Amino acid sequence: MTEIRDAERHALKMAKKKAARDRIMATKTGEKGLIIVHTGKGKGKSTAAFGMIMRHIAHGRKCAVVQFIKGGMDTGERTLIRTHFGDICAFHTMGEGFTWETQDKIRDTRMAGAAWETAKALIRDPSHSMVLLDEINIAIRYGYLDIEDVVTFLAEEKPAMTHVVLTGRNARPELIEAADLVTEMELVKHPFRSGIKAQQGVEF
Numbered sequence: 399m400t401e402i403r404d405a406e407r408h409a410l411k412m413a414k415k416k417a418a419r420d421r422i423m424a425t426k427t428g429e430k431g432l433i434i435v436h437t438g439k440g441k442g443k444s445t446a447a448f449g450m451i452m453r454h455i456a457h458g459r460k461c462a463v464v465q466f467i468k469g470g471m472d473t474g475e476r477t478l479i480r481t482h483f484g485d486i487c488a489f490h491t492m493g494e495g496f497t498w499e500t501q502d503k504i505r506d507t508r509m510a511g512a513a514w515e516t517a518k519a520l521i522r523d524p525s526h527s528m529v530l531l532d533e534i535n536i537a538i539r540y541g542y543l544d545i546e547d548v549v550t551f552l553a554e555e556k557p558a559m560t561h562v563v564l565t566g567r568n569a570r571p572e573l574i575e576a577a578d579l580v581t582e583m584e585l586v587k588h589p590f591r592s593g594i595k596a597q598q599g600v601e602f
Contacts, residue, residue, distance in 0.1 A: 431560040432578040433552055437535060437569035440583030441601075444468075447530050447563045448475045455483050459527040462488040462520040466513045467533035467566075473602040490516050493533070503540075510542035521556055528561040535566025535573070545570045552576060 434450075436443035454461040463479070468491065479489050492513030493506075514537075521529050537543045549572050556562060564573065574580050596602060 429559070430578070431556060431558055431562070433556075433576055434561060434563040435535075435569050435573060435577040435580045436563065436565045436583065437567060437574075437580070438582035438584055439567060440585040441588060442583050443565040443567075444532050446581070446583075447532065447565050450528065450561075450563060451475075451479070451487060451530055454528050455479075455486055458486065460486055460525050461528040461530070462526050463490065463530045463532060464513050464517045464520065464534075465491045465493055465532045466510055466537045467493040471602060474599060488520065490520075492516060503542075506537075506540070507542045510537040513537070514543055514548075518551060518555070521551075521560060521562060524557040524560065526560060528563065530563045531565070533566040534564050535569045537566075538570055538573075539566070539568045545572050549573060549576045 434447075436447055448463075451461055451463060465476075476489055476491060479487050490513070492509055514534075517529065517531055517534075520526055534543070534548070538545050538548065552562060553576060564577075569580070590596075
């Protein structure tokens with residue numbers, strides 16, 4: 399009998415919660431292209447962004463990726479998208495690796511500028527439902543791109559229904575203010591600190 403009463407109380411509680419939730423959801427009717435920022439010291443910023451890209455692909459919605467920093471090594475997501483979904487998702491790897499590897503600020507700045515021009519062209523094209531700007535926050539942090547140029551472009555030229563995802567540590571306050579959705583990945587534990595290198599299928 400106790401289990402039956404507990405089940406009845408639980409069902410009543412869940413029914414009340416559903417009714418409250420339904421009332422809230424009934425007020426959420428708007429749609430818009432979102433500016434989405436993934437930042438923070440924790441792992442998973444690009445991984446989560448690529449999850450949304452794969453959702454777009456699964457729904458048959460045209461999308462694009464521009465990688466601002468990564469480029470010195472093959473990654474699973476790039477190979478998968480270029481091999482199987484290149485017709486629906488344009489993939490541009492514009493960087494040559496992290497800044498401590500290239501050690502050439504002039505070249506890095508030039509390449510980041512070229513990546514930004516590519517990104518703007520992709521975003522301006524209203525056929526793209528989502529454009530991922532992977533590690534753009536790093537390019538901004540090191541001064542390769544002007545944060546005001548980025549924010550102004552997103553405010554003034556991004557089509558109304560296009561989603562733009564920007565990843566990388568140390569997102570600038572101006573970008574966070576301009577964004578509709580911001581997630582900060584928090585680092586709790588990381589195997590790198592225990593001497594474990596980046597591994598295929600996990601990091602790349």
